[in-house]
């Protein structure tokens with residue numbers, strides 16, 4: 110799990126002021142951009158936005174859709190990418206497709222990369238299935254699965270050497286190959302994603318991804334993050 114990575118590529122520099130400007134234009138007579146010098150500072154705008162848009166469940170979330178953050182998310186299993194990509198509103202994705210890449214699978218066979226740098230396997234320990242049945246993932250089982258990933262990488266190499274395209278050979282590799290993607294979101298869509306993917310019944314790895322997104326969100330929009338933490342975080346308060 111400790112290979113999981115979330116880094117910021119870019120973000121709106123004054124997000125809470127931008128939200129304020131959107132909100133302010135709703136009721137301001139004047140053209141708000143011309144009043145830029147009189148906008149409250151970034152921190153003050155955060156407080157105003159929380160009081161006027163978020164507190165009391167008013168549902169006036171449109172202004173939160175203006176500021177954008179672009180994240181690079183890496184080394185997560187393919188299954189996590191699939192789950193996160195189901196979110197369609199206010200998010201955009203560029204995901205490694207394995208149509209053009211595959212060198213790191215070949216590197217595994219040649220001993221240049223560790224199997225677990227390329228393929229994700231859950232940590233050892235006790236788990237529960239969706240029906241509540243408990244089971245243990247033992248060291249011996251996990252080692253068998255590491256061997257399985259290595260064997261699949263060998264088959265991949267064989268097919269590539271026989272002239273197969275990467276998009277054809279990728280069908281042979283284990284499902285939870287690690288994958289990188291770029292994801293952009295706005296303040297509202299990112300909070301919605303956290304609502305759905307940080308709750309207790311979300312898949313373990315998706316919850317880990319939310320944990321890694323969280324400090325970036327806090328740094329970016331601190332007042333809104335504080336409100337979110339108090340009111341929604343991990344509370345499974347879902348949009349309809």
Ligand SMILES: Cc1cc2nc3c(=O)[nH]c(=O)nc-3n(C[C@H](O)[C@H](O)[C@H](O)COP(=O)(O)OP(=O)(O)OC[C@H]3O[C@@H](n4cnc5c(N)ncnc54)[C@H](O)[C@@H]3O)c2cc1C
Pocket residue numbers: 195196197198199301302305306310311312348349
């Ligand atoms: C615990 C869990 C298990 C899941 N299991 C599965 C599974 O087994 N298989 C599977 O395919 N999916 C599964 N999903 C995905 C789920 O069905 C949603 O597709 C996914 O969570 C995207 O969320 P969203 O619909 O809120 O989309 P977002 O893009 O995040 O949309 C934001 C909001 O916009 C509105 N909206 C978006 N699109 C529409 C629309 N077309 N019509 C009306 N309103 C819309 C809704 O209010 C929505 O909540 C699972 C999700 C969770 C959290």
